[in-house]
Amino acid sequence: MAKKVLLIIPPERFNEDELFQPKSALENANMEVTVASTTTGTIVGDNNGTIHIDVTLNDLDLKSFDAVSVIGGSGTNDFLWNNESVQELLKEAYSQKRLIAGICAGAVTVAxxxxxxxxxxxxxxxxxxxxxxxxxxxTYIGEHVIAHEDIITGDGPDGAKAFGEALVANLTK
Structure with a gap:
């Protein structure tokens, strides 16, 4: 059965590299990827890239996912930091032994x-x-990826490819 990964983005200004590079790596490894946000519709990224969102975070069944990752971008600071619903979702996923991850500002959301x-x-x-x-x-470490067994963090666009590879490596072991 294919692994399922939830990627959480802010309702505006996500980082395209941080979303699309890990998403590509996961899909190339035959994993099913769901991208969700706090709202539905077309979301515009920091560099005017777009993605259409069909499902909000409130509509998801966490039990169906093997991993949950928060994607960065300038909108993450504004909409996902200090967001109690997102924090509760991450804690619930963690308590269910799901892999938790965050890249760039998404790592702060996890923290x-x-x-x-x-x-x-x-x-x-x-x-x-x-x-x-x-x-x-x-403790901040200036590397592209810090991978624990249960939580992975990435630094940003420059490390987005390595972040995606770390997610795949963790989910395929």
Whole structure:
């Protein structure tokens, strides 16, 4: 049976590389990918790329997914940081032994859950994100990907390919 992965994007201004490169890697590994947000319709990315969203986060059954990942972009800071619904969804998925991941600002969204406290992670190398990790007890490491057995973080567009590969490697072992 094919593995199923949920990619969460903000309702506007997602990062195209951080979404489409991991999505491609997962699909090339014959995994089923669902992209969802807090709203449906066409969502425009930071660089004017688009994706159509048919399902909101509230409409999903987490039990059907093997992994949940939060994608970055400038909209992630505005819409997914401090979002209690997203934090609860991530904690619930984690409690169900699902792989959790976040890239760029999405790594901060994961850190906000407390699941990364006392652990190493990466994010986009800007002070606001690095400080947010520190605020939640996470040690910032300046690498493209930090992969634990249960949580993977990626740094941003430059590491998006490696982030996708890490997701595939974890889900196919």
């Amino acid at each position: 906000e859950t407390g699941l990364l406290q006392g652990r190493n992670a990466t994010c986009y190398p800007v002070d606001v994100q690095k400080e947010k990790l520190k605020e939640f007890g996470v």
